[in-house]
Each structure stands twice: as structure tokens, then as C-alpha cells.
Amino acid sequence: MKLEDQLIVLAHTAYCAKFYIAFRGSLEKLIELIAYSIGEAAPDADQISVFIRKEETQRTLEVTYETALWRSADRTQSWRLICLAVTADPEVAKRLLAKRPPSPDCCAYCLQDERGVMEALKPELDIYNNPIPGVMLHRQCSRPWGLMRDLVARAKS
Ligand SMILES: [Zn+2]
Known part of the structure; x- marks a missing residue:
């Protein structure tokens, strides 16, 4: 091409x-x-x-x-x-981060269900590298998710 x-x-x-x-x-x-x-x-x-x-x-x-x-x-x-484009509005980001997917088999960012494909999702890690309960993400989705976290953290400080 x-x-x-x-x-x-x-x-x-x-x-x-x-x-x-x-x-x-x-x-x-x-x-x-x-x-x-x-x-x-x-x-x-x-x-x-x-x-x-x-x-x-x-x-x-x-x-x-x-x-x-x-x-x-x-x-x-x-x-x-x-x-993977994320919002620039911290309020919107906060709402999206707080929303929990319908099932723990879903990616928290894109909400797609990965039931039966365990390796598709990885837990989100906090700054100490501990998994955050209930937040599972595709590798690709972890970056925009992290960007939203940063956006909300910056807006608070
Ligand atoms: Zn995803």
C-alpha cells in the first residue's frame, strides 16, 4: 500500500x-x-x-x-x-474512574468482557505496585487509565 x-x-x-x-x-x-x-x-x-x-x-x-x-x-x-484518547476534564475523569464495570471480568477502561480469557486483563497497580481490588485492565487500556488518574491527582493538588 x-x-x-x-x-x-x-x-x-x-x-x-x-x-x-x-x-x-x-x-x-x-x-x-x-x-x-x-x-x-x-x-x-x-x-x-x-x-x-x-x-x-x-x-x-x-x-x-x-x-x-x-x-x-x-x-x-x-x-x-x-x-485511547482521554478527556482533559478532571471532573469527567473522576466520574469515569469511579465507574465500576458490570463484572470483574471486564476491563475497567473499555468495559469489554473477557470472561474465560484470564490473561487478557491485569490488575491496576498502585504506586507501591500492589494490585488495586476490582480494577482490571487490558495492557493497552492501562495507559489512558493512568493518565486519567494523573489528571485527577493534579486537579486535587
Ligand atoms: Zn480495555
Whole structure:
């Protein structure tokens, strides 16, 4: 895929993440959403597929586009697309941090259920590296969660 097309796919993948907040589904569906978002200029589904399955692309999305994309280890091997952009409002962050997921099998940040896939979530650690009860997170989701913690802590001081 041309660099220009790569940048378009990256930007629209990030846009889809923002729009859907936390997507879970098949690779085909995900490609369809990205292609639909791009419109007429969208590269072929096969090309998008090869590009977004690359580890390097997923790293770029996470580091540069505040977007997490990965294939889960669950029964259906579903794909996840999560927006990692956090609010700048400490009050909103406080509310989000206080909200507890419907079950301890869910990620506290993106709320996706990982029942049966124990290794998908890790407990949040406090500053002494002790697990915080009830707060389980995907690796990808722990950074925005930490940023919200920092935001609220800074607003208090
Ligand atoms: Zn998550």
C-alpha cells in the first residue's frame, strides 16, 4: 500500500475508534467500517486487511493515533478497536474512574468482557505496585487509565 493510503487508513481507523469507542467484532466487519469511513478512495479490503494486521501498524496506531487495535485470544478471536484518547476534564475523569464495570471480568477502561480469557486483563497497580481490588485492565487500556488518574491527582493538588 502507498504511504499516502497508509496514512488515510491510519487516520480513519482512529476515527472509527473514536466513533465506536470500543469495537469488538470480526476482521471483515472492522475492514468494512474503515473502508466505509474512507469512502470512494478506500483501498481494497485485502490491502487494508494486510496493513492493519501488521504489528507495526498496530504499534503506530497506539503510539501516534491514541488507538488500540488487536486480535483477542477469546473463543471467536474477535478484533478489538479501542479509543485511547482521554478527556482533559478532571471532573469527567473522576466520574469515569469511579465507574465500576458490570463484572470483574471486564476491563475497567473499555468495559469489554473477557470472561474465560484470564490473561487478557491485569490488575491496576498502585504506586507501591500492589494490585488495586476490582480494577482490571487490558495492557493497552492501562495507559489512558493512568493518565486519567494523573489528571485527577493534579486537579486535587
Ligand atoms: Zn480495555
